[in-house]
Amino acid sequence: MPTQTLFTQFLNQHFGAFTTSFLQALHVQPKHPAYPITDAFSMELLVFLVLVAYFILVRMTLSVEKPAGVQHLAEITHEFVSEQGSQIIGHGSERFTSYLTALGLFILLANLMGIIPGLKSPTAYAVVPLGFALVTFFYYHYHGIRENGWAYVKQFLGPVWWLYPLLLPIEIISHLARVLSLTVRLYANMFAGDLVTLAFFSLVPVGIPLIFLGLHLGVAVVQAYVFFLLAAIYLSLATAHDH
Numbered sequence: 001m002p003t004q005t006l007f008t009q010f011l012n013q014h015f016g017a018f019t020t021s022f023l024q025a026l027h028v029q030p031k032h033p034a035y036p037i038t039d040a041f042s043m044e045l046l047v048f049l050v051l052v053a054y055f056i057l058v059r060m061t062l063s064v065e066k067p068a069g070v071q072h073l074a075e076i077t078h079e080f081v082s083e084q085g086s087q088i089i090g091h092g093s094e095r096f097t098s099y100l101t102a103l104g105l106f107i108l109l110a111n112l113m114g115i116i117p118g119l120k121s122p123t124a125y126a127v128v129p130l131g132f133a134l135v136t137f138f139y140y141h142y143h144g145i146r147e148n149g150w151a152y153v154k155q156f157l158g159p160v161w162w163l164y165p166l167l168l169p170i171e172i173i174s175h176l177a178r179v180l181s182l183t184v185r186l187y188a189n190m191f192a193g194d195l196v197t198l199a200f201f202s203l204v205p206v207g208i209p210l211i212f213l214g215l216h217l218g219v220a221v222v223q224a225y226v227f228f229l230l231a232a233i234y235l236s237l238a239t240a241h242d243h
Contacts (some may be wrong), residue, residue: 005119008042026200043122047109051102070208076235077101088232089239096235104228107132107186111220114194115213118147121220123190133182135176136185154237165197186223193219 004012006128012019013033019036023029030036054070061068067075085093107123114121122128135146145151156171157164 004039005042007046007119008035008037008039011037011045012043034136038125039120039124040122040128043113043120044110044128046119047106047113047122049092049221050109051105079103085232088229089236096143096232100228100235103132103231104224106225107227108221110186111190111224112217114190115217121190121194123186123223124194126187128148129183129186129190130179131178132186132227136182136234137179140231140234140238141175143235147239177207178234182227189219189223207213 016034016036020030020033023036037073041238058074059069061071063071078101079098080098081104082094085097085100104218110119112121114124156168196216
């Protein structure tokens with residue numbers, strides 16, 4: 001049995017058999033059929049459940065006269081994302097606010113989860129940042145085509161026709177490199193942060209590890225913001241009308 005968090009063990013105990021059957025029906029053979037649900041997936045699911053509960057709580061406690069603390073937090077988050085979107089993307093950024101908010105909050109909470117004893121940061125597993133990067137990749141290209149039509153493709157071809165064969169593969173590679181960059185940056189920082197914090201807590205259980213725990217907290221916040229910022233920049237470039 002692989003080493004797993006208690007939450008992952010709970011999921012495997014109650015849903016492991018169903019998950020294995022479902023994967024095998026799709027011709028996917030899990031590495032550990034008795035424990036098909038991984039920590040990466042279970043921690044992502046936990047983040048999702050926490051965010052859903054948070055949004056439901058915000059919706060249930062909305063009040064003009066007596067706003068609760070969660071409403072203040074939601075308003076601060078919305079104002080921050082809206083302001084960043086307006087500065088980076090410009091006119092029409094409002095339609096991306098929901099995606100950027102969900103992306104930023106999900107990554108932030110996922111990064112911070114590793115600080116809680118008994119839990120792990122799902123972003124410390126390469127497949128999770130890769131998922132965020134791929135979704136963002138397809139999202140900004142979709143809106144680029146939606147905003148500019150098929151003229152959007154012209155950015156991959158260059159200004160003159162005889163440069164098309166040269167610039168097309170270069171542009172394609174550069175856009176695919178964004179996926180790699182987003183993935184490696186988030187994964188490497190969170191994996192290293194988790195590893196260093198765990199190592200120092202194992203060697204010296206009190207005192208010094210708290211310093212690295214604080215650094216890990218800072219890295220978690222910064223990396224969530226960097227991913228959010230790059231996603232907004234890519235959206236800005238994709239939806240610009242000067243292609």
